[in-house]
Amino acid sequence: MHIDYLMFDRYHIWHPYTSMTNPLPSYPVISALGYELILSNGRRLVDGMSSWWAAIHGYNHPVINQAMNDQISRMSHVMFGGITHYPAIELCQRLVALTPSGLDCVFLSDSGSVAVEVAMKMALQYWQARGKPRHKFLALRQGYHGDTFGAMSVSDPDNSMHQLYQDYLPKHLFVNSLQRRFGEIWRDGDELELSRIIAANHAYLTAVILEPIVQGAGGMYFYHPNYLKIARKLCDQYELLLIADEIATGFGRTGEWFACNHAGISPDIICLGKALTGGTMTLSATLTCRNVAETISKGDAGCFMHGPTFMGNPLACAAANASISLLEDESWRTRVDTIATQLRTGLLPLVNNKHVRDVRILGAIGVVETKLPIAISALQSWFVNQGVWIRPFSRYIYLMPPYIIDSEAMQRLLCAISSALNCEKFFVTPDKY
Ligand SMILES: *Cc1c(COP(=O)(O)O)cnc(C)c1O
Numbered sequence: 001m002h003i004d005y006l007m008f009d010r011y012h013i014w015h016p017y018t019s020m021t022n023p024l025p026s027y028p029v030i031s032a033l034g035y036e037l038i039l040s041n042g043r044r045l046v047d048g049m050s051s052w053w054a055a056i057h058g059y060n061h062p063v064i065n066q067a068m069n070d071q072i073s074r075m076s077h078v079m080f081g082g083i084t085h086y087p088a089i090e091l092c093q094r095l096v097a098l099t100p101s102g103l104d105c106v107f108l109s110d111s112g113s114v115a116v117e118v119a120m121k122m123a124l125q126y127w128q129a130r131g132k133p134r135h136k137f138l139a140l141r142q143g144y145h146g147d148t149f150g151a152m153s154v155s156d157p158d159n160s161m162h163q164l165y166q167d168y169l170p171k172h173l174f175v176n177s178l179q180r181r182f183g184e185i186w187r188d189g190d191e192l193e194l195s196r197i198i199a200a201n202h203a204y205l206t207a208v209i210l211e212p213i214v215q216g217a218g219g220m221y222f223y224h225p226n227y228l229k230i231a232r233k234l235c236d237q238y239e240l241l242l243i244a245d246e247i248a249t250g251f252g253r254t255g256e257w258f259a260c261n262h263a264g265i266s267p268d269i270i271c272l273g274k275a276l277t278g279g280t281m282t283l284s285a286t287l288t289c290r291n292v293a294e295t296i297s298k299g300d301a302g303c304f305m306h307g308p309t310f311m312g313n314p315l316a317c318a319a320a321n322a323s324i325s326l327l328e329d330e331s332w333r334t335r336v337d338t339i340a341t342q343l344r345t346g347l348l349p350l351v352n353n354k355h356v357r358d359v360r361i362l363g364a365i366g367v368v369e370t371k372l373p374i375a376i377s378a379l380q381s382w383f384v385n386q387g388v389w390i391r392p393f394s395r396y397i398y399l400m401p402p403y404i405i406d407s408e409a410m411q412r413l414l415c416a417i418s419s420a421l422n423c424e425k426f427f428v429t430p431d432k433y
Contacts, residue, residue, distance in 0.1 A: 100260050225263035242265075346414030
């Protein structure tokens with residue numbers, strides 16, 4: 001790419017969590033196909049990130065492209081107030097059928113963070129409508145729910161990038177992070193803190209909000225399904241709503257359609273995003289049960305108070321329908337299992353490396369946690385030179401490749417990580433994000 005463009009980018013355009021005075025480099029991508037990103041200098045990178053959990057079918061998938069082209073020729077967008085359309089109806093039918101039972105009423109919005117705002121507003125309006133206004137949420141430490149204010153307020157209060165805003169945010173309650181991992185033997189008592197906090201505070205609580213099984217951006221941690229079952233039981237016992245943020249975990253990534261399926265539970269509200277459109281368009285959905293929807297609708301307000309301009313965007317819905325149709329034959333299960341096996345073979349031996357604190361794998365997610373913070377920009381550029389796109393953060397080098405990746409490309413990702421762990425220079429001078 002011409003240097004002028006890169007200079008303009010550097011001086012005028014914010015990138016996620018990046019300084020405007022001393023930005024990390026941005027790599028110009030001109031196209032993407034299958035599991036590869038193609039840089040402007042012609043270099044092809046094997047994608048290990050699925051563009052932040054989203055591009056599960058890889059890039060430029062012909063079925064999704066065709067569906068989007070067909071939709072563009074009919075209409076790209078039309079308002080959802082007083083209007084409805086096939087793409088939204090078909091998508092909502094699919095979501096109601098696929099998600100855990102009881103989640104029957106769908107609210108479509110534009111991004112994951114907004115889906116979380118919508119879920120929180122539903123919980124608040126539900127209690128308001130019941131004539132018992134309540135304002136506190138209970139969340140898990142090391143959780144991440146997005147970057148808007150409501151979502152930030154239930155994300156990890158200490159570790160997250162949101163500490164800066166603590167004085168401005170509403171104060172919610174947090175339960176300590178979950179020690180018992182996915183795959184370990186459950187010990188009774190692991191849930192005591194959760195049950196103690198709920199027992200002591202239920203009268204003020206609207207809902208428990210959590211990422212089921214996989215805590216993503218807050219620490220890439222996989223916890224025991226019993227914890228989720230007990231959270232469900234406690235919410236029933238104390239009549240609290242359970243909000244499952246499946247924005248990262250939905251659509252097969254953990255080896256089940258939704259992470260809640262590992263515990264066989266249904267939340268009262270679920271948030272979906274990221275892979276919903278196969279990583280092509282920005283779209284999210286918040287589903288709730290009939291009871292919550294009816295209670296809200298019978299309240300003083302008479303309706304749910306939210307309505308984004310681009311609600312139910314037909315083009316995004318068409319992409320989501322095509323993406324979900326690609327999952328419907330369930331062949332993703334074999335692909336995710338194969339990726340899991342490759343991740344185990346390639347990453348588990350790395351626990352013996354002196355820089356590694358821990359390695360964890362669940363479904364098509366592999367995480368190497370290092371002891372020291374990572375020199376992100378140096379490691380990033382080294383990965384690019386190796387022909388792979390892996391973007392570490394903090395002390396985590398992680399992979400969540402598109403499901404369509406083949407074993408040779410997986411091997412390149414895994415080799416790049418194991419070689420990187422033998423380079424001292426990546427584990428001494430941390431830079432930001
Ligand atoms: C990414 C993410 C969000 C926020 O989604 P955006 O589309 O970035 O707003 C919320 N919750 C979880 C679990 C996520 O991984």
